[in-house]
Each structure stands twice: as C-alpha cells, then as structure tokens.
Amino acid sequence: xxxxxxxxxxxxxxxxxxxxxxxxxxxxxxxxxxxxxxxxxxxxxxxxxxxxxxxxxxxxxxxxxxxxxxxxxxxxxxxxxxxxxxxxxxxxxxxxxxxxxxxxxxxxxxxxxxxxxxxxxxxxxxxxxxxxxxxxxxxxxxxxxxxxxxxxxxxxxxxxxxxxxxxxxxxxxxxxxxxxxxxxxxxxxxxxxxxxxxxxxxxxxxxxxxxxxxxxxxxxxxxxxxxxxxxxxxxxxxxxxxxxxxxxxxxx
Numbered sequence: 001x002x003x004x005x006x007x008x009x010x011x012x013x014x015x016x017x018x019x020x021x022x023x024x025x026x027x028x029x030x031x032x033x034x035x036x037x038x039x040x041x042x043x044x045x046x047x048x049x050x051x052x053x054x055x056x057x058x059x060x061x062x063x064x065x066x067x068x069x070x071x072x073x074x075x076x077x078x079x080x081x082x083x084x085x086x087x088x089x090x091x092x093x094x095x096x097x098x099x100x101x102x103x104x105x106x107x108x109x110x111x112x113x114x115x116x117x118x119x120x121x122x123x124x125x126x127x128x129x130x131x132x133x134x135x136x137x138x139x140x141x142x143x144x145x146x147x148x149x150x151x152x153x154x155x156x157x158x159x160x161x162x163x164x165x166x167x168x169x170x171x172x173x174x175x176x177x178x179x180x181x182x183x184x185x186x187x188x189x190x191x192x193x194x195x196x197x198x199x200x201x202x203x204x205x206x207x208x209x210x211x212x213x214x215x216x217x218x219x220x221x222x223x224x225x226x227x228x229x230x231x232x233x234x235x236x237x238x239x240x241x242x243x244x245x246x247x248x249x250x251x252x
Contacts, residue, residue: 001251005144007034007218007244011043017241023048029072034107034146036066059091066091067105082131087124102135104143111166118171125175133182140226147219149176154196155216167217184221187233187249198235201244220249
C-alpha cells in the first residue's frame with residue numbers, strides 16, 4: 001500500500017504541469033496534498049483522480065494554505081482541523097480514520113522571517129501534538145505533510161548558516177523532538193539514519209534545486225509500534241512541479 005504526500009504549492013498550478021502524469025504513474029492508494037491554495041469548486045479534477053474519494057480543508061483567506069486527501073478506500077470518518085478556532089482558519093489539518101489506522105494530513109505554519117510568528121508556531125505545535133497523541137490512543141496514527149522544520153543538521157544542506165532561520169530554530173527543532181517523543185517515529189530516518197543530501201524542499205533562489213541545496217521538511221511519521229508495517233520510505237526529488245517534491249511510504 002503506497003501513501004504519498006506532496007506540498008504542491010498551488011494545486012491549480014501543478015495541474016498545469018506534470019501532476020496528472022505523476023498520479024497515473026505512481027497510483028498511490030492515498031495521496032495527501034498541502035498548500036493547495038484553492039477551494040474544491042475552483043479545481044476541475046482530472047480523470048486520473050476519478051478513482052479517488054476527495055476531501056478538502058481550505059483556508060478562509062482565498063488562495064492561501066489548504067490541504068486535501070485523495071483516497072481510493074473510503075474512510076470511516078473524516079474531520080477538519082484541530083477543533084480549536086484559532087488554529088482552524090487556515091485549512092491545515094485533515095484527519096481520516098481507516099479500519100487499521102488514522103491518517104492525519106498537516107501543513108504546519110511557517111515561523112516566518114525573523115521568527116516573528118514563532119510564538120504562534122509553537123502554540124500550533126503543541127495543539128497538533130495533543131491531537132495526534134489523542135488519536136493514537138484509539139488506533140495507530142500516520143501523520144504526514146509539510147511540517148516546516150528540518151529536525152537535525154543532516155536534514156538540510158547548510159545548517160550553520162540557517163541556525164536561527166525559520167524552520168531550523170532551536171525552538172522548532174525541540175518542538176519536533178517533543179512530537180516524536182509523544183510516541184512517533186520519523187519513517188525516513190528510521191530506514192535511512194545516515195543518508196545525507198536527502199531533501200524535499202529547495203528555495204527558488206540561486207539554482208538551489210539544481211545544486212541540491214535543500215531541506216528535508218516533509219515527513220511521514222507513524223505511531224512507533226506501527227513501524228513494523230512500514231516496508232520502506234522514500235523521497236522523490238526527480239518529481240518537479242513545486243518547490244517541494246513528494247515523499248512516500250509503502251505499507252506491507
């Protein structure tokens with residue numbers, strides 16, 4: 001069973017690129033998208049998505065944020081948000097329950113330049129941690145998406161230069177550690193603990209992608225006991241169309 005997560009940086013933009021070919025080739029059972037920047041009625045879905053049930057959570061602000069899940073198996077239940085008004089205006093979380101696990105698709109807020117949104121970001125992190133930990137009391141949890149943090153120095157090309165930048169501040173890294181310590185495992189690092197130059201996001205500036213000067217900020221994490229069901233984890237840097245590339249896990 002293949003699950004894919006991708007921050008598409010605008011679903012309408014990526015539909016005009018290679019998105020349909022990507023879906024047709026990969027044929028994931030579940031496809032999670034972040035930063036859709038659209039409401040479902042604004043997006044005529046291609047035939048490649050005709051075999052999927054589609055679920056969306058869109059921001060109140062037009063053309064901003066948003067997540068979506070396309071799933072071949074109809075879930076038992078679907079919920080939007082974290083149940084906290086302050087955090088649920090930007091369309092950042094979808095929670096889907098299946099017979100064997102609960103899937104949470106997330107687009108974590110960015111701390112922004114000079115870390116001006118860091119206090120809000122840390123408040124969000126705490127609410128998200130409580131959410132997934134609570135869900136994990138019922139069933140194993142898989143959460144995926146753009147978590148907007150490079151956890152360790154191995155997870156970005158230039159850690160020294162980015163030490164106090166958004167996505168690599170000490171506070172955000174510690175918060176992500178706390179998330180994993182709540183009972184979850186980073187699937188990619190579990191399978192590839194020492195793999196370097198493995199990134200999922202690159203700045204559009206200075207040819208960063210061509211030089212592979214990137215960050216790994218897109219994740220699949222699972223309830224730690226569920227790791228026995230994760231056969232592999234992968235990053236797909238060859239897939240273009242966004243400043244992020246897809247990440248995936250295979251259950252087996």
